[in-house]
Amino acid sequence: FTVVYRRGPLFLHALRRFIGDDVFFGAIRDFVQTHAYGNASMPEFRSFVQSRTGIDLTAFFEAWLDHETVPAPAYLYPGSLRI
DSSP states (O other): OOHHHHHHHHHHHHHHHHHHHHHHHHHHHHHHHTTTTTTOHHHHHHHHHHHSSSOOOOOHHHHHHHHEEEHHHHHHHHHTTTT
């Protein structure tokens, strides 16, 4: 589950399900515009998305970004199971 080409898209899809379409698409759009023609780090991305939602994303980001194991079902399939 460490392959970048699988994990990245799954992470973004799970994040979208976790925070909802409106927040997700707005945050992604604004993040890309803010960093146009430049670089950004994952800590910057985490902080930016966190600032757009009232949901504490610490455990979600930790499950997806700080470990190489498959995230717990609550973070792997958000919206399907209750946390």
